[in-house]
Amino acid sequence: MVKKVLKTFEIDYLQVLDEHGKVDESLMPKVTDDDLKKLYENMILVRTFDKKAFSLQRQGRIGTYLEVRGQEASQVGSTYAMKDKDWLFPMYRSTGALIVRGQPMTRMLQYWGGDERGLISPDEFNNFPIAIPVGTQALHALGAGWASKLTGDGLVSVVYLGDGATSKEDFMSAMNFAGVYNAATVFIVENNQFAISTHRDEQTGSETIAQKAIAFGFEGIQVDGNDVLAVYKVTKDAVDKARRGDGPTLIECYTYRMGDHSTSDDAARYRDQKEVEEWAKKDPIDRMEKFMTEKGLLDDTYKDKVQADSTAAVKEAIDAYEKVEPANPEDIFTYMYAEMPTQLKEQFEEYKESKK
Amino acid sequence: MVLANAVTAVTMALRGELKRDKSVVLIGEDIGLNGGVFRSTDGLFKEFGKDRVIDTPLSELGIAGAAVGMAVNGMKPVAEIQFSGFLYASFDQLVSHAGRIRGRSRGRFTCPMVIRAPAGGGIRALELHCECNEALFAHTPGLKVVYPSTPYDVKGLLAAAIRDPDPVVFLEPMRIYRAIKEEVPEEDYVIPLGKANVVREGTDMTIITWGALVKYTLEAVEKIKDKVNVEVIDLRTIYPFDVEAIIASVKKTGRAMVVHEAPRTSGFGAEIVAQINEKALDSMEAPVVRVTGYDTVLPFANLENEYIPSEKRIIAGIHKVMDY
Numbered sequence: 001m002v003k004k005v006l007k008t009f010e011i012d013y014l015q016v017l018d019e020h021g022k023v024d025e026s027l028m029p030k031v032t033d034d035d036l037k038k039l040y041e042n043m044i045l046v047r048t049f050d051k052k053a054f055s056l057q058r059q060g061r062i063g064t065y066l067e068v069r070g071q072e073a074s075q076v077g078s079t080y081a082m083k084d085k086d087w088l089f090p091m092y093r094s095t096g097a098l099i100v101r102g103q104p105m106t107r108m109l110q111y112w113g114g115d116e117r118g119l120i121s122p123d124e125f126n127n128f129p130i131a132i133p134v135g136t137q138a139l140h141a142l143g144a145g146w147a148s149k150l151t152g153d154g155l156v157s158v159v160y161l162g163d164g165a166t167s168k169e170d171f172m173s174a175m176n177f178a179g180v181y182n183a184a185t186v187f188i189v190e191n192n193q194f195a196i197s198t199h200r201d202e203q204t205g206s207e208t209i210a211q212k213a214i215a216f217g218f219e220g221i222q223v224d225g226n227d228v229l230a231v232y233k234v235t236k237d238a239v240d241k242a243r244r245g246d247g248p249t250l251i252e253c254y255t256y257r258m259g260d261h262s263t264s265d266d267a268a269r270y271r272d273q274k275e276v277e278e279w280a281k282k283d284p285i286d287r288m289e290k291f292m293t294e295k296g297l298l299d300d301t302y303k304d305k306v307q308a309d310s311t312a313a314v315k316e317a318i319d320a321y322e323k324v325e326p327a328n329p330e331d332i333f334t335y336m337y338a339e340m341p342t343q344l345k346e347q348f349e350e351y352k353e354s355k356k
Numbered sequence: 357m358v359l360a361n362a363v364t365a366v367t368m369a370l371r372g373e374l375k376r377d378k379s380v381v382l383i384g385e386d387i388g389l390n391g392g393v394f395r396s397t398d399g400l401f402k403e404f405g406k407d408r409v410i411d412t413p414l415s416e417l418g419i420a421g422a423a424v425g426m427a428v429n430g431m432k433p434v435a436e437i438q439f440s441g442f443l444y445a446s447f448d449q450l451v452s453h454a455g456r457i458r459g460r461s462r463g464r465f466t467c468p469m470v471i472r473a474p475a476g477g478g479i480r481a482l483e484l485h486c487e488c489n490e491a492l493f494a495h496t497p498g499l500k501v502v503y504p505s506t507p508y509d510v511k512g513l514l515a516a517a518i519r520d521p522d523p524v525v526f527l528e529p530m531r532i533y534r535a536i537k538e539e540v541p542e543e544d545y546v547i548p549l550g551k552a553n554v555v556r557e558g559t560d561m562t563i564i565t566w567g568a569l570v571k572y573t574l575e576a577v578e579k580i581k582d583k584v585n586v587e588v589i590d591l592r593t594i595y596p597f598d599v600e601a602i603i604a605s606v607k608k609t610g611r612a613m614v615v616h617e618a619p620r621t622s623g624f625g626a627e628i629v630a631q632i633n634e635k636a637l638d639s640m641e642a643p644v645v646r647v648t649g650y651d652t653v654l655p656f657a658n659l660e661n662e663y664i665p666s667e668k669r670i671i672a673g674i675h676k677v678m679d680y
Contacts, residue, residue: 143421146426
């Protein structure tokens with residue numbers, strides 16, 4: 001008889017900037033004052049866009065929209081660590097990530113307004129179209145990161161998932177493949193505590209989501225998702241590691257979905273307002289403002305300017321969105337295949353005839 | 357020329373494409389050192405190495421989804437699914453993503469991948485190892501579906517599928533994997549997707565079929581050649597399909613029948629009947645008959661021949677068409 005402990009594991013948690021705006025200098029990532037300002041400015045831009053998009057939905061100027069409110073730090077901090085040509089695999093709540101990644105806000109409104117052209121990535125970035133089925137994008141990211149590993153193109157893929165997605169087969173397969181092939185992929189799970197109404201505790205028996213990585217043979221870490229500095233730090237480490245060929249990382253951004261699941265949802269049906277109020281005290285932007293004020297990087301003039309610039313940029317995007325030429329209906333047919341198949345060609349002719 | 361069966365023809369096509377294009381990579385379960393459960397990747401692991409012929413963890417969903425990601429990032433994955441019944445696990449990735457990437461990104465990203473699977477019954481395989489599911493994929497926008505019937509066609513069509521810029525489901529008829537041997541050129545050739553093959557010329561009626569049933573239809577037709585002169589079309593590609601070849605033939609013969617293994621209702625035969633109805637009704641002297649599998653699950657080995665269109669049923673179908 002042999003009885004021994006084969007494996008034990010630990011999961012690190014990282015917070016650099018606490019909810020009162022205090023930082024632990026020993027944990028600070030390597031960032032310049034300019035980086036800090038950019039992180040802050042991006043978070044303000046994301047929040048401004050998000051608020052406006054929500055109200056555009058209420059006014060019927062776009063369709064369904066999914067708010068990112070509360071998750072600005074987890075998205076801005078992580079995408080800020082990527083190179084432009086790296087692969088982003090976003091989900092429907094990745095608005096913040098997309099904004100940092102140069103996806104024009106006009107296009108994002110186009111998407112939520114029902115226009116496929118909103119998903120077109122700018123050429124200088126590799127922003128994959130937003131995933132609507134939950135978790136399927138994990139495999140695409142794995143595939144892209146695996147390809148990068150095989151071809152040595154030096155790129156990294158970063159995928160955004162919610163806590164609900166960790167229950168999906170796609171997520172588990174992707175994590176499993178990533179562990180086997182040491183894929184250049186970073187999995188970011190924004191644990192915002194809810195998958196529509198299903199609480200995180202009902203999603204998995206695991207104490208943390210980060211620890212799921214252990215089962216697949218690589219590192220998982222939990223980070224305060226409302227702390228843009230910690231999120232940036234762990235993502236930068238993970239992206240660098242993947243780029244070196246040292247394999248994948250799972251990052252659990254512990255955060256909170258401040259809004260409803262979507263503009264069709266009413267979270268008051270299933271969660272206590274007091275919990276929302278408690279989380280409001282941990283706001284990612286408030287704490288960054290306190291920290292930057294303390295550091296002498298933020299005063300009222302700067303703060304007002306950042307807000308005014310964001311408001312103007314969002315307004316410009318909305319104006320452009322409302323002036324976008326309607327899509328060519330023929331695009332429905334022309335983008336299905338490289339070369340239109342016989343059957344589709346015939347239907348295309350029939351369509352054109354029906355419009356005469 | 358090599359005397360090859362369909363399995364060898366798969367290997368030849370894969371070898372040719374691996375040599376021709378560095379971005380081609382094979383992924384699948386047991387395809388490496390073991391050479392695949394049907395040995396269709398035999399020797400390729402040793403020849404091209406572990407980074408080109410890659411054994412994957414056991415997840416058909418994972419294989420399909422990973423192939424999508426590899427394809428958008430510049431590779432040409434050729435994924436093997438061991439049996440067509442396991443394609444159901446891949447289905448979400450094929451329908452929700454592979455077929456939509458070009459359209460959703462308005463051409464910014466594309467998905468040039470091939471997913472291969474042995475399909476169809478007739479070799480006493482286990483249940484769910486022999487599904488006839490071509491219609492599911494043909495009904496999925498953005499995908500192409502190929503279903504060859506001979507070693508020569510397997511090689512040429514698989515090469516074309518791998519070079520195609522869009523996702524292709526490549527179904528390989530298990531029943532003829534080793535049942536036909538023919539001369540297959542070692543040199544490179546492709547058979548264009550979407551082109552049917554008139555495998556037997558005739559004047560009295562047309563049979564449209566594909567996959568393993570091409571061989572068995574031809575055998576049935578030979579038996580009654582003194583009474584009925586049947587033209588047989590091997591569709592080769594299910595989507596897009598060669599409607600011109602079908603219409604040209606039925607306009608000549610005025611009578612038609614479709615033979616396929618899949619269940620009848622919403623089977624691909626229904627589409628062919630509809631096309632003949634739309635484009636050649638005036639030429640038709642009899643209703644188009646379908647000889648197909650039934651709307652049942654494919655029975656286990658002992659009863660599968662009750663389900664798969666037999667020579668007797670094919671001949672009965674021919675008489676039904678001719679006697680109308």
